[in-house]
Amino acid sequence: MRGRMVAKKKSVMASELTLPPAGAMGRVQSMDQDEETGMTPYRTHTCGALRKGDVGSNVTLSGWVHRKRDHGGLLFIDLRDHHGLTQLVIEPEAPFFAEVEAVRAESVISVEGEVIARGDEVVNPSLPTGEIEIRLSRFEVLSAAGDLPLPVFGEPDYPEDIRMRHRYLDLRRETMHKNIVLRSRVISQLRKGMEQREFTEYQTPILTASSPEGARDFLVPSRLHPGKFFALPQAPQIFKQLIMVSGFDRYFQIAPCFRDEDARADRSAGEFYQLDLEMSFVEQQDVFDATAPVIHEAFALFAGDRRVDPYKEWPQIPYAESLLKYGNDKPDLRLPSSLDMQVVTEHFKGSGFKIFASIAEDPEQQIRAIPAPGGGSRAFCDRMNSWAQKEGLPGMGYIMFDEADGKGPVAKNIGPERTAAIKAQLGLGAGDAAFFVAGKVESFEAIAGRARVQIGRELGHLDEDRFAFAWIVDFPMYEWDEENKKVEFGHNPFSMPKGGLSALEKATTPEAQLALKANQYDLVCNGYELGSGAIRNHLPEVMYRAFAIAGYGADVVEDKFGGMLNAFRYGAPPHGGAAFGVDRIVMLLAGVENIREVTMFPLTQNAEDYLLGAPAEASAEQLKELHIRLAKPIAEKKVP
Numbered sequence: 001m002r003g004r005m006v007a008k009k010k011s012v013m014a015s016e017l018t019l020p021p022a023g024a025m026g027r028v029q030s031m032d033q034d035e036e037t038g039m040t041p042y043r044t045h046t047c048g049a050l051r052k053g054d055v056g057s058n059v060t061l062s063g064w065v066h067r068k069r070d071h072g073g074l075l076f077i078d079l080r081d082h083h084g085l086t087q088l089v090i091e092p093e094a095p096f097f098a099e100v101e102a103v104r105a106e107s108v109i110s111v112e113g114e115v116i117a118r119g120d121e122v123v124n125p126s127l128p129t130g131e132i133e134i135r136l137s138r139f140e141v142l143s144a145a146g147d148l149p150l151p152v153f154g155e156p157d158y159p160e161d162i163r164m165r166h167r168y169l170d171l172r173r174e175t176m177h178k179n180i181v182l183r184s185r186v187i188s189q190l191r192k193g194m195e196q197r198e199f200t201e202y203q204t205p206i207l208t209a210s211s212p213e214g215a216r217d218f219l220v221p222s223r224l225h226p227g228k229f230f231a232l233p234q235a236p237q238i239f240k241q242l243i244m245v246s247g248f249d250r251y252f253q254i255a256p257c258f259r260d261e262d263a264r265a266d267r268s269a270g271e272f273y274q275l276d277l278e279m280s281f282v283e284q285q286d287v288f289d290a291t292a293p294v295i296h297e298a299f300a301l302f303a304g305d306r307r308v309d310p311y312k313e314w315p316q317i318p319y320a321e322s323l324l325k326y327g328n329d330k331p332d333l334r335l336p337s338s339l340d341m342q343v344v345t346e347h348f349k350g351s352g353f354k355i356f357a358s359i360a361e362d363p364e365q366q367i368r369a370i371p372a373p374g375g376g377s378r379a380f381c382d383r384m385n386s387w388a389q390k391e392g393l394p395g396m397g398y399i400m401f402d403e404a405d406g407k408g409p410v411a412k413n414i415g416p417e418r419t420a421a422i423k424a425q426l427g428l429g430a431g432d433a434a435f436f437v438a439g440k441v442e443s444f445e446a447i448a449g450r451a452r453v454q455i456g457r458e459l460g461h462l463d464e465d466r467f468a469f470a471w472i473v474d475f476p477m478y479e480w481d482e483e484n485k486k487v488e489f490g491h492n493p494f495s496m497p498k499g500g501l502s503a504l505e506k507a508t509t510p511e512a513q514l515a516l517k518a519n520q521y522d523l524v525c526n527g528y529e530l531g532s533g534a535i536r537n538h539l540p541e542v543m544y545r546a547f548a549i550a551g552y553g554a555d556v557v558e559d560k561f562g563g564m565l566n567a568f569r570y571g572a573p574p575h576g577g578a579a580f581g582v583d584r585i586v587m588l589l590a591g592v593e594n595i596r597e598v599t600m601f602p603l604t605q606n607a608e609d610y611l612l613g614a615p616a617e618a619s620a621e622q623l624k625e626l627h628i629r630l631a632k633p634i635a636e637k638k639v640p
Contacts, residue, residue: 042110042142048084052131054115059134061086062110062142064172065103067153075100076133079111082177087124087133088113096139106145106152106172112138160596165610167601179598183586186298187254190275190582193294199252199277204239206256211237216260218270226627232258235579237494238564240278241536244575245567252277254582262607265594266528268583269607272595274531278577284519284535287576288316288471295523295530295580299467302589308467314523318474324368327449329475332527333468335456338427341448344369344436347422353413356397359438367438368448371426372455375433376400380458381408384435387454391447397436401428410436453527467588469525474498477516478549487513489550495520495534496576497546504545513549523580530585533578540568 039045042062050059063081070076075090075097088111090100103109113136124130150162150169163170170176191201210217210231217231233239235257243251255276263269275294279287292311299308315333322329325340345367348356359365375381381398388396399406399419406419426434435451437444456462477497481488487510495518497503507513519535537543543565547557558565586598596602603609623630 043081046083047079047081047086048128050086050115050129050132050134052117055117055132057115058112058137059115060110060112061088061134063108064152065105065107065109065145068100068103068105070101077103077109079109079134080172084129085127086129087118088136089116089133090136090139094136094139096136099141100136100139103141104145104147106148106169107141108143108145110138110140110142111136160604161610164602164604167611171600176597179586179590179592180600182302182590183582183598183600186302186586186589187273187582189298189301190294190580190585191252191254193297194252194275194277197250197290197294199250200248201253202243202248202251203253204233204236204243204255206232208233208239211235218258218260221626221628223626234259235274236276237492238561240276240577241494241538241564241575242567244278244280244536245538245570245572247280249280250277251279251577255579263603263605266584266587268595268599269603269605271603273582274579275582276577276579278575280573280575282535282574282576284473284521284576287533287535287578288521291523291531291578291580292469295469295585298585299525299589303467306465306467309469311469314469314471316471316473319472319476320474322472323445327445327447327452329472329522330524330527330529331449331470331472332453332456332462333470334463334466334526335453335461338373339371339452339456339461341368341370341452342426343367344422344425347418347425348414351414351418353397353410356410356414356436356438365439366441367436368444369422369426370396370435370437370448370452370455371428372398372433372435372459373428373461374431374459375455376402376431377433381433381435383458384451384455388435388437388447388451391450393437393444393447396451397438398433399423399436400433401430403430467525469523469530472522472524473520474517475520475522476514477518477546478513480510480514486551487549491518491520491532492534493547493550494536494543496537496542501539501542501545504542504549507549519576521578523578525588528584528588529581530588531578531580533576535574535576538568538572538574540565543568 042060044060045054047061047063061079063079066078066080066085068075068077073092077088077090077100078085079088090097094100111134113134115132116135118124118131118133148169150158150166152169152172155173155175171180194201207220207230210219211234215234217234220230220232222228222230236253236255240251240253253276255274256271257274258271261267261269277291279290282290292314296308296311317331319329322331324343325331327341343366345360348360348367351357351360356367359367372380372384375384378400381400385395385398397408397410399408399411399422401423405411405416406423411419422434423429428434435455437448437451453462476490477495478487479490498517498519503516507516520532521534522532523530537546543561544554544557548554583595583599587593587595590598592598601609601611608614
């Protein structure tokens with residue numbers, strides 16, 4: 001046996017082992033493990049464990065060569081494992097000095113040596129092990145590394161395709177490693193929080209039927225039922241409602257979900273995980289009261305120096321109000337209310353600013369102002385106008401306010417009285433500015449919302465060290481499908497409409513139907529949607545009527561949701577729930593802007609797995625077993 005061994009040992013199965021670094025796994029599975037410390041012959045300590053109190057001890061460490069340095073004949077290696085870094089020192093007279101000189105970065109090595117104290121002038125306060133180093137008496141290469149396609153030390157930016165193709169190297173980087181460990185700890189905390197509130201974890205099927213979640217399904221062909229397909233669940237929606245009907249009261253699951261959607265920075269391609277939950281005999285506020293503390297605790301535990309708004313102070317903002325003030329339904333409340341958008345249409349009616357004056361007379365159009373406290377300089381206003389043009393707007397009108405009046409083309413054309421009225425409505429003063437967007441609301445609202453954030457960030461109003469939450473409530477039950485000229489579900493079709501069956505029956509015109517509100521809600525944080533949920537429709541007669549308004553007959557409802565309807569006919573409790581995006585929560589806590597930075601093995605932006613080569617073509621034999629014949633897309637002919 002190599003290294004220092006403790007007398008008390010026992011043989012163990014591989015499943016009982018405390019896992020060492022991946023490079024050592026093959027050896028450890030057939031060797032002994034120390035019963036008391038959990039250490040193996042490969043190490044008496046991890047690379048993050050040793051402190052000044054260990055000086056004089058003889059230790060065995062194993063890990064990866066993180067960095068190697070030559071200082072006037074002495075060689076230094078930073079040895080890395082899952083737990084941290086330890087500095088090794090190799091003297092020229094060591095018999096293995098030449099071997100150390102030749103070892104490449106990221107090779108896996110095992111060493112033995114004495115713990116010695118670093119001199120005061122070379123202590124590294126940024127490392128927990130920074131007061132000590134190991135003077136080596138033994139050195140062994142367990143697994144040599146070749147030329148690296150991706151450096152680990154220093155973490156330089158590298159193209160996505162290289163990072164994804166060699167993800168095992170990418171994950172060795174300190175930042176990525178911390179992000180993935182953070183993800184595990186966040187999930188553990190979420191699970192703990194749910195169990196403390198008497199939720200029980202249950203697993204739901206992965207092979208299921210297609211559901212109307214609004215995204216494309218991933219389909220799985222059935223060998224035993226030719227021509228038929230399973231779908232991977234977009235969410236466990238129907239099953240968790242059936243769990244409530246089955247009488248289990250409070251369900252949760254860290255659930256894998258699959259949607260054939262394009263990737264975005266804040267959304268994974270293909271698959272993601274969510275904290276999925278459902279509760280019986282509850283109303284909207286009951287769901288908030290049960291879940292907000294769980295989310296708050298997870299953020300508070302891992303927020304570091306950043307502040308987390310107390311969950312009892314999270315505002316409940318109606319959907320329509322959110323669109324009006326913030327331009328979207330996921331507002332960034334780290335900005336003060338002094339930047340909230342306001343409608344200023346009336347101030348332009350009959351004014352000399354002809355473009356806005358004509359818009360003001362059209363009931364289908366609107367003029368909104370975005371306040372900019374401290375933004376009253378020509379340079380800033382011109383910069384924001386250019387930003388708006390790059391975002392797709394013709395530009396943004398603006399007024400710069402001083403003590404007496406306003407400056408700029410808009411102020412000049414509408415006159416001092418109207419300018420002063422706008423200034424007063426927005427609560428602005430000297431040195432401030434206001435920007436204006438106008439037209440049909442749907443044409444400018446989203447860009448105006450982004451402009452509000454851009455203005456706030458550039459002027460220093462955005463509180464970067466805060467997690468600001470809000471519940472968005474009162475979502476519309478239906479929306480207008482312009483392409484098909486019909487009323488369609490706005491969000492989740494299984495939501496209970498506010499007012500129940502009576503409200504649905506009274507809504508006999510498209511205008512009245514579009515005014516119906518649903519018992520739906522979202523939780524947002526710092527401009528991101530963290531989760532959504534609803535009080536469910538648990539009554540068959542309400543479901544029939546709700547789908548009828550959207551143009552679906554009873555036969556369609558029976559065909560698509562017969563299983564759920566049958567369950568509801570045998571006594572269904574009022575119930576509701578939510579789902580919170582685990583990936584997005586971790587992304588915010590890690591302080592990154594791309595969800596792939598907190599996912600261990602994500603698909604690329606193009607929904608491909610470069611590491612294992614998926615998706616891949618199926619063999620002729622596989623296709624035959626599944627009774628599938630491919631019809632590949634016909635390439636478009638190029639016009640000469």
